Each structure stands twice: as C-alpha cells, then as structure tokens.
Amino acid sequence: MLNLPESFETERLVIRKLRHEDAPAIYEGYASIHESTRFVSWPTHRSVEDTHNFLTIKEDEWNQGKDYAYAVTLKATGSLIGGLGAINEQGKVAIGYILNPAFERNGYATEAVKKLVVLLSNIPEVWRIWALCDIDNIGSCKVLEKVGFKREAVLHRWYRFVNQENAIKDCVFYLFPRP
Template sequence: MTLLETERLIIREFTNEDTEAVHAYASDPLVAKYMIWGPKDFEFAVVLKETGQLIGGCGIHISEPGQGEIGYCFNPLFWRQGYTSEAAASLLDFGFQELNLHRIYATCRPENVGSAKVMQKLGMVYEGHLREHMWHKGRWHDSYQYSVLKPEYELQRGRRK
C-alpha cells in the first residue's frame, strides 16, 4: 500500500471501508461541479492523522513519459484549512522524487478560484487559458493550466527547508 505522510495528513490508497466517506463529498454538487472523474495512475485517500477521518482524495496521473498531472478533491467541510495544499505538495514530492518526473501540471475551471490559489501556493506557473477544450456534463469547459518543472521544484523545496 503506497503511503505518503505530511505533518497533519496520511495519504494512502483507498480501501472498501472508505466508500461511505468518499460518497459523502463526491456526491456533493458543489464538489462534483469542478471534477471530471476518471482513471488515475495513483489515486490516494487523504485522512486526518489525528482522527483517522477521510476528508478527500488526491492523485497523480502519468500523462506521458516524464510528465504527470495532479488532482485533488476534498469534502467542503475541510476547504480553506490548508489540507489541499499540504496534500498537493506531497504529490509533487512523490512525483519528482519517487516517479522522477520532469514536469507536473494541473488544471482547474476558471471559476474555481480556490484550486487556482492552491496551484499558485505550490509555486506552479500559470501556463494559460485552455478555451472550451473539454466536453463534460453537456457543455464545453475552459481550464486554467499551471505547471512546475523539476529544477523549479527543487529550488523552491530548498528554500522551504
């Protein structure tokens, strides 16, 4: 079982026992509004260390050799508390250190300001506005795309230590 750990979180593979907790946030229209559910190469449950409560999920998809896309989805009760940034930073660590990726990117819908702020906090660089590039839930959607390269990540990580 793959396991990542931060100061406050345990990031692990999902188990059958997680079904109810995942359904609690994944079925929330506010959450699903921004998500495009699909396969990922590494998909993890995000659990509070202190209580063992599952609060969301995150993942990294290897899109092509040397490149990965991260994503995250959390129960709205746990938004704006730094958990998403903490989990996403752990994914960057995993992608660059364990998977030896060169570039990691992420996208969000333009109206999903919270997700864009997470990417900016991680030091990801805004690459552009993808116009109506994705058909989902009966209409075309735009996305903002951010990325970070391994040398940039290593420089930022060195400054945090």
C-alpha cells in the same frame, strides 16, 4: 510504473492508497455532493455502488501504473476528508484533488499537493508535473499557485465538464517548474 509509496504523511495528514472500505466516507463526504464534484472529470455519484465501481477502476489503474489515487485523512482522527491523485502519462504526470466541503479553506489541499509534488519531483521518470483547472475554480487555482505551480496558459473552450451539464469551459493550464 512510478515508484510512489502506498502511503505518506504530512504534518496533519496521512495520505494513503484508496481502498473499498472508504466507499461510504467518499460517497457521503464529497462524491455525491454536486458542489464538490462540479469541477472534476467524473460524474457525481448517485449511490455507494457508484463509489465502489469508481474504486475498482482506481485499483486497476493503480496496478497498471496509470493513476495513483489516494485518500486524504486527518492524522489526528483518521477521518477521510478528501482525495488526491497523480495520473501518469509516460512520465508526464497530472495531479488532481478534491475535499469534503467541511474541510475546505484549512490548508489541507495545499499541504497534500505540496507533499505529492515533492515525491513526484524525486522520481527520475517524471519529467513534467501539471494540472488543469476550470477557470471558475478559484480555490483550486490558489492551491496550485501556493504550491509553486506556474500558470502556463488559459485554454479556451478546452474541457467538457460532466457535472456542469457538459458545458465546454475555459481552463487554466498549470506547470510545476522543474530544475
């Protein structure tokens, strides 16, 4: 188990543990939108029920200390605009994020990831922070590089993306440098 808080803030965001009442906002905001989900590991949701099932899994994984899934909300309005997560593999932590397309290119992902990386960096049990991106996901690569992640390698034919007709894609492997 990582000592991550259930909520934290940045200048413009409140980032908090996902909850079941978030299902409609998640479904409508990004989980049902193919363009938003084409680079994620989980299938595009076809109903709010899919989103509720997803949230049940995320709650169980949080309680097991495996996956810390957060809602990204605007501080000014409380609107849910995306998701952020940290998957713990015995101190080797992968991060991921997704935004409602209406809120992309405003620096929100960079702001959220930067704060999460600071929190993870201060946990002694975390010895590696990493991320994997489809090589065609230019926006996500830029976010990681702005936060300070270093491109470690291009992994050829590395991951099968369920929302790209199970295409096997090249991926960029990023590491966050640790002192």
